[in-house]
Amino acid sequence: MYTDTEGIIFKQIKTVNGRRMILLFSKKYGKISAGTGISEKGRGKSALAMRPFTYGKYELYKNRDSYNINGAEVIRSYYRIGEDVEKYMAASYVMEFTEQLLSENDPMPELFVLLTDFFEVIEARKKRYETLVLAYQLKALKACGHMPCVDSCVLCGAKDGLVGFHVKEGGLICEKCASALNHNDALIYDVNFGIVDILRYFLRNPLQRLEKLALDEKVEERLSRILKSYIEYHLDIRNLKSEGFVLF
Structure with a gap:
């Protein structure tokens, strides 16, 4: 055929x-x-x-x-991506991550459009590609049905007082639930309102609106660790070949 x-x-x-x-x-x-x-x-x-x-x-x-x-x-x-080494490696990382997200012969038109949007935005961007990569990863997780819970406590449903991210449970947790957990668990991260707001802002806005957004480097590094741990735990995506050349 x-x-x-x-x-x-x-x-x-x-x-x-x-x-x-x-x-x-x-x-x-x-x-x-x-x-x-x-x-x-x-x-x-x-x-x-x-x-x-x-x-x-x-x-x-x-x-x-x-x-x-x-x-x-x-x-x-998007040939201009190849004219800047850091931009090229960031885009290569996103491509490899996307490949690992997908199963064979399983159409994902929403993710396909998201990837072309990413190419458009990163090609035009001049520096600080890390923020854009993090936004793409979060949106890609949503498109594939693997989105962590960021609107309420994943344990009790509370919408206020969100103070942590529980990797194993798959989302944000409130202060009350956090106080009852083992704080030595390496897969529980403290978060502040800034990170919660960033996660929600990424999800509410198309990549085109994030073209000039650059997070504080410390916030960027923390958010990267959270997403990386979540992706490794729930999707078993780890040790990407391009990971050592980029970002965090």
């Missing part, structure tokens, strides 16, 4: 006879593996669509067990 889909390439692996295996985040089919003979080093329009940080349209041949990319064209190239 011949079909097409909008997509973003996660990575490429060279195989035999000049062919490649492509890991593609497609809007229509989700994360898929597809073979192709198209090289990103070529000069045709299909080659341009095989390059990193490109939002393209891909012509597929789909049979029962596999996909093949027969042709491609660029919808939008």
Whole structure:
């Protein structure tokens, strides 16, 4: 069956006879593996669509067990991401994180749009990419149904007096519940109203409105530790290859 889909390439692996295996985040089919003979080093329009940080349209041949990319064209190239090393590594980290979030053949159109929005915003941003990455991660968790509870105490439902984040329980906890817990638990973090407000602000606003927002570095570092612990505990996403080159 011949079909097409909008997509973003996660990575490429060279195989035999000049062919490649492509890991593609497609809007229509989700994360898929597809073979192709198209090289990103070529000069045709299909080659341009095989390059990193490109939002393209891909012509597929789909049979029962596999996909093949027969042709491609660029919808939008975010080539300026590659002109700044820190920006490139931040975007690479987000791509790797997104890949790990997705299951094969499970369409996630909301997350797909979020990723293209991220590319738009980070390409235009001049510095301090960490805040944008944290906002993306939180929004990506929500899009995939793994959002921590940030509106009320995850244990009793109280909306006031939120003083901690309980990684194992999956969200904020109030002062009363926190006082009854083991404070030696490494997966319970103290938070203040500032971090609570930041989490909610990230969720209420599109990435485009966060383009110029940069958090205080100490707040950024603490929020990063909380999200990293939550993601490792609940999703078992850890030790990303690009993690050592970026951010926190």
